[in-house]
Amino acid sequence: MSSFTTRVVVMISGSGSNLQALIDAQESNELPIKICAVISNKDNVKGLERAANHNIPAFVISHKAFPTREDFDARLMEIIDAQGPDLVVLAGFMRILTPGFTEHYEGRMLNIHPSLLPKYQGLNTHQRALDAGDKEHGVSVHFVTAELDGGPLVLQARVSIAADDNADTLAAKALKQEHVIYPLAVKWFSEGRLQLQNNRSYLDNKELPLEGIDLNDAEY
Template identity: 65%
Template sequence: MPCNVVVLISGSGSNLQALIDSAAQGDNPARIAAVISNRADAYGLVRAQNAGIATEVLDHKQFDGREAFDAAMMQAIDAHQPDLVVLAGFMRILTPGFVQHYSGRLLNIHPSLLPRYKGLHTHQRALDAGDAEHGCSVHFVTEELDGGPLVVQAVLPVAPDDTADSLARRVHQQEHQIYPLAVRWFAEGRLRLGAQGAMLDGEPLPASGHLIRT
């Protein structure tokens, strides 16, 4: 049985492209059923259309508040009977009702080694702090912003001459590896959210998630 995935985007969709490419591999049970964006000009919509994936735009500015927008989002998402909802550069803070509705089947990727640097400007913040390592994290979404149980993190060394831009490029490359990996684990039935946190193959993952060092 394929695992129906709905992907939410706001921008260029480079992580979406990595997910599309991964799902196209014949032995991957993940099937992207739809891509939904809150911005009509998101290039990720073109990527989805090029891959023959259904798309939909829900402009958050057309709704009277966050709850109304999220209610419409849930209706649009649920029309595709998703097993998993994936946030791929979706630049909206979700309401508790939305998060609870998809509890255990909602994944996000964040460009830092969580719990460090929740929120924005993660690469510059890592440089400003003099960190020796930086990276990205896939996690289950909970009501705490960027605070859900970690699934997998890619860890890379910070070079002495790194800038926020160079670091962002290298972190992006790792995002394109670990996000499809986490989605595939879920689609294969290997990854689940348990009472104690993320579980892989029936075993609790460590608090840092599965670590991949580059």
């Protein structure tokens, strides 16, 4: 198990509720991490307020200021690498990242997605689950690769879909689970237990199933 504090950069585009979950876990000493910077591609979002409230350095880098995705990602990498992170956490960062970026951080970048991947990659996941008549929905943590929402899965949590659920109520159910499983996955990584090897996720040197670990089966 790792004995050092894992340096983390968190990337956001909005409210930053998962950022807050990580901040809370850090400050309660549940996670051996130090969030050394928050990066947003949008100004005036709640996540930046959260960073300021906890004295975390924050950077706003608007993608609109760059002619290409490659130029934007190159600037992102400069800012991130200057922080010396061990882990990059995507927490509602709503930009498609270039292969050059994802390869640069391969094995040390995590994302959380509001569906039971591989179902419903991309946007509007809650409505898509409802439209499909699914009985359950959920959230997934995965390592980031060049494939959009397609990297090796680490951990999933499920929620039941009620007959009166709409996209908003289902999103609220899913978000509660995000705040549980994202800190847990970051904890595993920061303890040196979670790794990416040969494009597969490993926990405690054991290859995880393709669907990752179900929260109900997770050993804390």
